[in-house]
Amino acid sequence: MRRVLLRRVGEIVPVIFGIALLVFLMVRMIPGDPVKIMLGERASPAEVAALRAELGLDQPMPSQFVSYVGQLARGDLGRSIIRNTRVQEDLGRTFPATIELACAAMAIAVVVGIGLGSIAALRRNSWWDALCGSLSLLGVSIPIFWLGLVLLLIFPATLHWFAFSGRTEATFPTPTGFYLIDSLLSGDLSNFVDVLNHLVLPAFTLSTVPLAMIARMTRSALIDVLSQDYIRLARAKGLPPFHIWWKHAVPNAMIPVITVIGLQFGYLLGGAVLTESVFQWPGLGNLIVEAVRQRDYPVVQGGILLVATTFCLVNVVVDLMYAWLDPRVRSES
Amino acid sequence: MLLGLTLSACAARPPQTEPFGEPPPVPATDTLIVAKPDDAAGLDPALVSDSESSQVCRNLFDTLVRHKQDSMQLEPALAVSWDHSRDGRTWTFHLRKGVEFHDGTPFNAQAVVDNYSRQFVPNHPLRFPGSRFPYWSDIWGTSPSVITSIEAQDDSTVVFHLSQVVAPFVENLAMPFFGIASPKALQKYGRDSFKHPVGTGAYRFVEWIPRERIVLEANPDYWDGAPQMKRIEFRPIKDPTSRQLQLEAGKVHLITGVMVENIETLKLNRAVKVITQPGMNVGYLAMNNQKPPFDNPLVRQAICYAIERHEIAKALYHDLAIVAHSHLPPMIWGQARVTPYDYDPARARELLAQAGYPDGFKSELWYMSAARAYYPDPKLMAECLQAMLAEIGIEVDLKVVDWGSYLEQVGKGKHQMALGGWVGDTGDPDNYLYVMLDSNNVDPERGGSNLCLYKNPEVHERLLKAREIVDQEQRAKLYAEAQVLIHQDAPSLPLVHANQNGAHHPNLEGYMLHPTGAMILQYVHWKR
Numbered sequence: 001m002r003r004v005l006l007r008r009v010g011e012i013v014p015v016i017f018g019i020a021l022l023v024f025l026m027v028r029m030i031p032g033d034p035v036k037i038m039l040g041e042r043a044s045p046a047e048v049a050a051l052r053a054e055l056g057l058d059q060p061m062p063s064q065f066v067s068y069v070g071q072l073a074r075g076d077l078g079r080s081i082i083r084n085t086r087v088q089e090d091l092g093r094t095f096p097a098t099i100e101l102a103c104a105a106m107a108i109a110v111v112v113g114i115g116l117g118s119i120a121a122l123r124r125n126s127w128w129d130a131l132c133g134s135l136s137l138l139g140v141s142i143p144i145f146w147l148g149l150v151l152l153l154i155f156p157a158t159l160h161w162f163a164f165s166g167r168t169e170a171t172f173p174t175p176t177g178f179y180l181i182d183s184l185l186s187g188d189l190s191n192f193v194d195v196l197n198h199l200v201l202p203a204f205t206l207s208t209v210p211l212a213m214i215a216r217m218t219r220s221a222l223i224d225v226l227s228q229d230y231i232r233l234a235r236a237k238g239l240p241p242f243h244i245w246w247k248h249a250v251p252n253a254m255i256p257v258i259t260v261i262g263l264q265f266g267y268l269l270g271g272a273v274l275t276e277s278v279f280q281w282p283g284l285g286n287l288i289v290e291a292v293r294q295r296d297y298p299v300v301q302g303g304i305l306l307v308a309t310t311f312c313l314v315n316v317v318v319d320l321m322y323a324w325l326d327p328r329v330r331s332e333s
Numbered sequence: 334m335l336l337g338l339t340l341s342a343c344a345a346r347p348p349q350t351e352p353f354g355e356p357p358p359v360p361a362t363d364t365l366i367v368a369k370p371d372d373a374a375g376l377d378p379a380l381v382s383d384s385e386s387s388q389v390c391r392n393l394f395d396t397l398v399r400h401k402q403d404s405m406q407l408e409p410a411l412a413v414s415w416d417h418s419r420d421g422r423t424w425t426f427h428l429r430k431g432v433e434f435h436d437g438t439p440f441n442a443q444a445v446v447d448n449y450s451r452q453f454v455p456n457h458p459l460r461f462p463g464s465r466f467p468y469w470s471d472i473w474g475t476s477p478s479v480i481t482s483i484e485a486q487d488d489s490t491v492v493f494h495l496s497q498v499v500a501p502f503v504e505n506l507a508m509p510f511f512g513i514a515s516p517k518a519l520q521k522y523g524r525d526s527f528k529h530p531v532g533t534g535a536y537r538f539v540e541w542i543p544r545e546r547i548v549l550e551a552n553p554d555y556w557d558g559a560p561q562m563k564r565i566e567f568r569p570i571k572d573p574t575s576r577q578l579q580l581e582a583g584k585v586h587l588i589t590g591v592m593v594e595n596i597e598t599l600k601l602n603r604a605v606k607v608i609t610q611p612g613m614n615v616g617y618l619a620m621n622n623q624k625p626p627f628d629n630p631l632v633r634q635a636i637c638y639a640i641e642r643h644e645i646a647k648a649l650y651h652d653l654a655i656v657a658h659s660h661l662p663p664m665i666w667g668q669a670r671v672t673p674y675d676y677d678p679a680r681a682r683e684l685l686a687q688a689g690y691p692d693g694f695k696s697e698l699w700y701m702s703a704a705r706a707y708y709p710d711p712k713l714m715a716e717c718l719q720a721m722l723a724e725i726g727i728e729v730d731l732k733v734v735d736w737g738s739y740l741e742q743v744g745k746g747k748h749q750m751a752l753g754g755w756v757g758d759t760g761d762p763d764n765y766l767y768v769m770l771d772s773n774n775v776d777p778e779r780g781g782s783n784l785c786l787y788k789n790p791e792v793h794e795r796l797l798k799a800r801e802i803v804d805q806e807q808r809a810k811l812y813a814e815a816q817v818l819i820h821q822d823a824p825s826l827p828l829v830h831a832n833q834n835g836a837h838h839p840n841l842e843g844y845m846l847h848p849t850g851a852m853i854l855q856y857v858h859w860k861r
Contacts, residue, residue, distance in 0.1 A: 031738045036780070045779050047470050083374050084463050084527060085543070093543060149574055157578045164579045165570055166545055280570045282544030293736070 004323050004330075008316040012309070019308040020072065020301070024065055027292075027300050034081055034295035055081060068301070077305075078298035080291075087302040090287060095306060096177030097167060098283035101275070102268035104203035109211040110261060116211075117218025117257075118245065124223060132215060139212025148205045148278035155201060163198040165280035170194045202279040206272055210264035217260045221253035228252075254325055262318035266311040354604040356839045357583025359859050363551075363563040365841070367852070368576045368585040372544050372569040375527035378512035379452055382467040387509040388589075388852035389547055389567055394512025394532030397426055397445070398503055402853050403845055405664065405760035407507055411440065411533065412491075421498040421803045428489040432556045434515035435537045442485030447516040453478040459516065461524040468510035468758075498801045500808055501761035508758055509851060535560045535855040544569060561843075561858035580605055580836055587837040587844065589852070593651045593709055596834060605836050609653055610846045612833040613662045613760070616707035617769075618718060618826040619753035619784035621746050623777075626696075631688035633823040637674035638681035639725045645717055646829050649710065653834060657827035659816050660755070660765050664848055666805070667762035667812035671820040681725045693726020699743060699751040703736040706850075707754040707831045714752060714828075744780025753784040753825065756850070762812045763800055770819055771796045787824035 035051050052058045056067065071078060077087035120132035155161045163169070167179050172186035180199070183191035225231065226249055234244045273285035284303055291299035323329045373386040378394050381387060397412040412426040432440040451459035452469040455476075466475075473479045482494045495502070505511075518531035530538045535557065536549035547567040553559045568585065570576045573592050579585045581604045591599065591607070600607045620627040620636065627633055642656040655663065658673045685693060700715035701708075708714050712733065719729040729750070734742060743751045757764045768774060772788035774781040792815050799811040833846050843856035 031735070031742075033738070033741055036741050045776070047475060048779065051465065079463060084380070084524070090543070149572075152575060152578055156584075157582055160582070164582070164584055165572075165575055166568065277571045278575060280544075280568075280572070280575065286544075286571075 004319060005316070008319050012312045012316070015312055016305070016309055020069070020305055021065070023301050023304045024068060025061075027295075027297050028061065028064075030292075030295070034297060072305075077302040080296050080299050082291075082294050082296045082299075087298050090299060091284070091302055091306055093177065094282055094284045094287045097179075097281060098269060098272060098276075098285065099310075100178050100180060101199070101202055101206060101272060101281055101283060102265060104199050105206035105268055105272075106210065106261070106265055108203060108207040109214055109264070112207075113211045113214030114218050114250075114257065117215040118222060118250070120215070120219040121222035121226060122241075122245065129219075132219065136212035136215040139208040139215070142208060144205055144208070144274045145278050147208065148201070148275060151201050151205060152278070162201050163194075165198075165278075167198050167282065168195045169198075202275050202281050205278070206268060206275045210261070210268065213260050213264055214257060217257050218253065221256050222249055225249045225253045251325055255322060258318055258321050258325070262314050265314050266307075269310055270307045350601070352601045352603055354581070354602040356604050357581075359838070359840045359861055360586070363561060363859065364566065365562050365564070365587060365854070365857060366566045366568060366585045367587045367589075367854075368568050368570045368579060369588075370569070370571055370573070370576070370590045373541075373547060373567070376530040376538070376541065376547075377514065377527040378510050378532075379448070379466050379469065379514070380464060380527055381510065382471075384850050385569075388850070389549075390512055390530070390532075391509040391534075391851050392536045392549060392565070392854050393530045393534045393538055394509070394514060395534050396507055396509065396511050396513065397428075398507045400507055400760075400847065400849060400851065402847065402856060405848055407503060411445075411513060415503060417502075417803070422495045424493040424495070424502060425486070426491050426493070428491060429556060430489055432533050433554065434518070434531055434533050435552060436515050436518055436531045438515045438517040438531075440513070440533050441488045442491040443488075444516050445491045445513060446483045446485050447519075448513045449480070449483050449511075451519070453480065459519045461526075463524060468508065472505050472508075472758075498803060500800055500803055500805075501759060501763055504759050504761050508849075536565060539564075555855075557855065560855050562854065565854055577836070580838070583838065586841055587835065589835045591834040591836050593653050593834065596651060596653060599836060603839065606839045606841070607834070607836045608844075608846055609832045609834045610848070611655060611662065611664060612706060612831055612850070613664065613757040613848045614707045614755060615657050615660050615662060615765070615769075615830055616705075616714070616752065616754040616828045617657070617660060618828060619743065619748070619751045620825055621749055621751075622785050622787045622824050623746060624749055626688065626690060626694055627749065629688050630822055631684045632690065633826075634674070635681040635684035635688065635725065636722065636727070637823050637826045638677045638684065639727075640674075640718060640721050640826060640828070641676040642828055643676070645714070649713055649717065650829060650831060653832040654829040657830050659820070660769050660825075660827050661762055661812075661816065662757065662765070662830045662848075665757070665760055665762055665765065667809045667816075669813040669816035669820070671817060674823070674826070678724055685725060685727075690726075693728065695728045695730070696722075697730045697732055697749045699732050699734050699739075699748045701736045701739045701752060702733055705754050706756050706833065707829065708752060709831070711752055740782075740784075741780040743784050744776065744782065746777050746786045751784060758849070760848070762808075763796070766812060766815060766819075767796045767800065770815075770824065773797075785825040787819075787822070789818060789822055789824075792818050792822075 035048050056064060079086055080090060116132045116135060120129045123129055152164060156164045170191040172183055172191050174182045176182055179195045183195045231244060231248060234248050270285055272283055273289050276283045276286045288300060288303040291303065369385055371385045373389050374383050375381050375386055376390060378390040395411045397410060398407050399410040401408050411429055413429050415424060415426045417424045428442060434440060447459055451457045452466040453475055479496055479499055480493055481496050484492050486492050512532060515531040518529060519526050522529040528541060535552055535555045537552045539548040539550050541547045549565040551560045551563045573590060576588045577595060580588045581602060596607055599605055620633050622628055646652060646654045646656055661668060698715055698718060700711040704710060715731050719731055722729050755765060755769055768782050770783060770787055772793045774783035775786045775788055795811045795815040799808045802808060833850060835846055837844060840860045841857060842860050843858050847853060
């Protein structure tokens with residue numbers, strides 16, 4: 001297990017370096033000049049040149065990259081060229097928001113998805129199966145921004161349930177940046193309820209796609225497992241159906257499902273932009289999109305690097321879970 | 334397209350003709366929640382250039398002079414009076430006495446000197462690494478700056494020395510970007526002072542959680558009387574539908590950026606009061622005057638006659654825009670009397686034939702990827718123009734260009750035709766005509782603000798002269814003459830001046846849209 005961990009972590013380092021290089025190059029290849037955007041529509045050529053020099057953008061690309069890597073090694077992501085905030089600070093604020101939302105969405109997706117998929121597999125070809133199938137089809141095909149707006153229209157606007165947007169209206173200290181935890185730490189339950197009220201709709205909206213994927217994957221993996229001889233044996237032994245499902249079928253069906261969960265989690269990190277804009281969730285996705293639009297190189301680089309690193313780490317966790325679930329993987333390593 | 338359709342479908346209720354809805358309850362405390370399309374970029378007025386930031390700063394900081402709440406007229410603010418030397422190059426401001434910054438630092442002439450000097454004196458102690466002063470360099474220039482020095486004559490008198498006459502000098506100083514911050518606070522927070530605003534304004538800063546909220550509280554010692562509203566909260570809500578829904582539900586009390594297609598229905602909702610007013614902007618069709626066939630004035634005039642602008646104002650703006658007859662919005666002085674290019678396709682075809690294109694020609698029209706104040710939907714505008722030009726035989730291909738690089742590419746003249754536009758910063762004609770049409774702003778190398786790359790020495794002479802005299806009557810005459818020449822040359826076709834729109838709780842009083850786009854919250858209060 002430890003060797004799996006060490007090997008996988010060791011593999012991450014070159015991947016992250018590669019991503020840093022790729023992002024660095026890509027950001028500079030999109031047309032559009034950050035200096036022009038910063039100085040506005042009437043800047044004089046002299047000012048443009050001066051600012052370009054100040055930001056180091058007049059240097060040749062290789063030396064820009066070297067100084068960027070040097071900065072990274074010192075743990076300095078630089079300052080936003082548009083807002084002048086420290087990139088660390090921006091990421092430190094938006095990253096917990098994104099993680100909190102992604103985790104909440106993933107929790108919904110895993111519980112409901114595995115439940116739906118199992119029902120569909122156990123009651124194969126019944127109307128339950130058809131219902132689960134159509135629900136998951138709906139889940140992957142429904143446009144997120146549309147669903148978000150419809151939910152806003154139904155719940156906060158008409159029924160006055162849940163909040164419209166943002167993360168909270170309450171005021172409490174936020175040492176961790178994860179408001180669910182911070183509101184609990186504040187000792188006031190009403191803060192926690194307020195945070196939860198803000199989290200429900202965006203989390204549900206964001207969960208639809210992974211939920212559908214997990215449900216479909218669970219169904220097909222379970223159907224496969226349920227036709228195996230050892231399950232037939234378990235049935236023949238007269239074990240109760242729940243016991244067969246939970247003890248014998250689910251763990252064996254989980255390997256492909258966990259792969260999907262890992263991949264979907266990565267998608268939730270960077271792909272939550274639409275949900276973030278509809279619910280005004282101050283997350284990483286919007287930060288990066290906004291920074292791309294404004295050619296705010298340091299923020300784009302820092303943001304993508306963070307997402308990539310997290311994605312790599314999620315993959316390590318997925319690998320560890322394989323090893324935990326499947327003795328064969330453990331013994332191989 | 335699909336996104337736009339669905340969003341508007343979501344927002345649109347069944348067609349209403351009768352008033353409906355009930356006003357949400359008035360908040361129990363004197364709190365106002367303002368929902369804006371975006372968060373502020375920073376809260377040091379000298380460092381920002383976007384309207385979201387300047388709208389917040391306007392309430393935290395005062396300028397020496399300011400616009401009245403309901404007009405473009407100037408009124409004293411931190412300066413009680415001002416005068417200029419005979420040659421117009423020295424301006425003296427007499428400051429208000431007894432004013433304090435929110436941190437208790439007294440406001441005086443030295444504070445003015447410090448605030449402005451940091452923006453153009455190299456190595457000034459209040460100039461921090463990474464600080465850029467976009468509006469200072471825009472308006473006064475840097476190295477050299479038009480303002481050559483500023484001195485405190487005594488505690489309440491400050492003198493500006495200029496290298497040349499700047500006609501709109503006082504007008505320019507009224508921009509919220511020239512708000513005055515506590516020098517002590519600038520010193521204390523250094524590079525991070527954009528997060529810790531300390532001014533003399535009607536409201537004091539409480540907290541800013543980026544992308545979540547900015548909170549202000551009333552300044553009880555405000556020199557112009559303590560505001561009645563005790564607490565203001567600005568919330569960025571990007572999605573226009575969500576902003577509108579939250580206003581209707583009473584969750585927020587004042588919104589900006591209302592979708593034009595929703596305004597008719599919104600007006601019938603008793604939960605909301607819609608406010609709309611002509612904006613200080615212009616949307617225009619920029620033809621590249623240096624590329625054939627647009628180097629021929631006959632072709633440009635033909636295009637002007639081919640566009641039915643009244644129809645555009647009606648269909649695309651739901652009548653929340655007026656047809657533009659000049660680049661100068663109608664509330665600005667210095668207008669000329671010209672016969673507008675009214676829609677006349679027969680005349681357009683005739684002019685095209687005269688120019689040697691009896692069967693029309695092929696061309697390209699660029700539009701920007703993002704909506705602007707003057708174009709709620711640039712693509713739709715481009716499609717309309719395309720259809721109208723097809724009527725006179727001009728076959729137009731549309732090309733969308735990312736807003737991030739749009740101005741640069743169009744400024745360099747890479748286009749044939751492009752959608753152009755401008756939102757004025759001040760009420761001075763110079764801010765429009767010189768910026769959009771003077772030959773000094775043609776720059777094919779780096780991209781200038783004259784997007785039609787129009788050069789006319791006679792126009793140039795008048796625009797330049799009008800910058801250098803103080804007398805408004807003489808200047809108005811020069812601007813009128815320049816506009817007549819521009820109108821004949823038709824370098825570009827002004828399309829519309831779009832309204833600015835907002836909406837608020839029906840019980841909110843004392844709020845008006847300002848032509849400059851400023852958000853003045855000093856006078857707002859709840860009617861209970």
